Amino acid sequence: MSAASRPVAMRTSSDRGASRVLSNTYQRSFAPNKWNEDDKVNFSHAIPRRLGAEQMMDAVAVATGTKPKVQGLPDDLRSVYLADGMIGEGNDFLKLFGRPKRETACECERTSNVSLAHALNLINGSMIGGAVIDSANEITRLVDRQPDNRKVIEEIYYAILNRPPTEAEIGNFDLGADAKQRHEVAQDLAWALLNSPAFLFNR
């Protein structure tokens, strides 16, 4: 049994120290196998976590080539750079998704749950909805310069999920030939990918 294939809890200091254990821990796949699927405390596999409020906002901006829109935040900064709980306090998205007010030192101030209100915002709010239709975004430029629909789908998958689509996935989407429709379907595909747990969860 190699060190890496042993459960973390069974490893000893002879396995080149804690850093190696940690490194292995962080490399665990989120996909459980049949022996560890009910485990949530022994680091036998990764537990997906919802992106935090600022991470999510920044990730959508990076993936779509837009800027996070937070009042008081310079255009060239991401929302993780917000200096303290007072700045950007009026931002409803950050509030809803659990950016702490920093009233206490407790980590529990930050929330990472999912509820109907979150789903409503992601599905229908301005954060994702606005980013995908922004005429200055990457999707618009991509559809304009890339006549090959297959390549457009590939690029969108790369931008949002950091991987190419499978053949089956490419077959799921049809951008058509009409210029307006190509833009709309590309926007809608980006919207769907941004709303998938593959994007919204850290795994």
Added chain:
Amino acid sequence: MLSIPGQPGATCDGVSRRELLRVGGAGLLGLSLANLLQLEAMGAPATLDAAKRSGFGTAKNFIFVFLQGGPSHLDIWDPKPDAPDNIRGDFKVIPTKIAGVGVSEVMPNLAKVLDKTTLIRSVSYTPAGLFNHTAAIYQMMTGYTPDKVSPSGQLEPPNRSDYPCIGSQVARILPPAGPMLPFVMLPRPLQESNVIGKGGSAGFLGAANDPYYLFQDPNSPLKTEDLALRPEVNQQRMQRRASLLQKVNDAMPDIEKAVSEHALDAYNKKALELVISGRARSAFDLDQEKPELRDQYGRHTFGQSLLLARRLIEAGTRVVQVNWPAVANGNPTIDAWDTHADNFGPLKNLHCPKLDSGLPTLIADLDARGLLQDTVVLAIGEFGRSPKMGVSTSGNSNSAKGRDHWPYCYTALMAGAGIGRGAVYGKSDKTGSSPAENPVHPVELLATVYHAMGIDPHTMVNNHLGQPRELVQAEPVLKLFG
């Protein structure tokens, strides 16, 4: 009561599932067949004997007005004009629509609607250990006492092993018929000290049953952009997006499975249904109400929250919980009910004008629209306040004109759905310190609400570990049904 058209007297017990299927009268109650089967599967209606049927299933909806902070029962709805100086307080007594029953002079509108309600003046419990707000709120919401209290008396932040609050339980067992928010909590989630949401979530029922937290002030224009379709997305396009999302997710079943406990998929489906139907957004639009009625409810967070509650119920929401807006602890300049520092000035000028414009208007408005017939209303705090002023019962310090926490005797108001009209149930002693007649545990009031909704309070629901847990371990107070 579950009554089947054409069969007078034939009620819930003794009607087989086959008969229900045949008669099909369930739609009148707003219950889908699936709900009925679900109820039946839990053994609810069939197990009730005739004596326990009084008031069963009279309510379709539930409005929970939670007066967080512990309002002073003596200075609102159980005045003691003959008690000694240090108990009586500053307010005079005024007569009400019920002969011989008085309320405090700071509640003139309440006095006019008491003929539609039942006051329960003998709510009482002895706390298990500490009686601070958090533990008391948890009990009032869930029917169970919390098991993990830190030495400071604070509870741990909410987690998925908590007991679910009553709204989540009801909305899960009786989901709304149409695409509507099942359970709305406004104008903010529960909060005590820095712990947000304890006792006010779906707990072990899972995230999908959490309330929709409005978290906005209904007295200012509400932002409900998340409930209406964006201008560039018409219905057809939203449907295309939904089907694309389905395809995207179907191609990654491993990830779907790994995040299944977050119920994102279930939420997305509900959210899509909601925005495509447009029903919720219109319910949140208080500008559709006459300005005079809005004035009557009161142009403040509490009043407009109650008006919004009525609109949501009309639009098909099953449960609305309105939390008293302020949570600040003991600050006499803020309208929080926790009046350690000064009870009378704030009550007269800050709290009671709001309570007295909002709550009575809600009762009268529901009644005028016929909604009170099938909507049960419960207004209560997590405890009352100490009859003696200036003494410490909870360990907090109190001024000479302040009152401390008092769970041993306080008052609740109930109305609607068969609850007695113009009744007073139970009686407190001469000083409002303990019940003199018919003590009622707050959890029995939760049981009464379940009962009114047509749900056996002893229905078993599995917790996060798969262990069966009763909704509440208490009996409904059947005498409350008039």
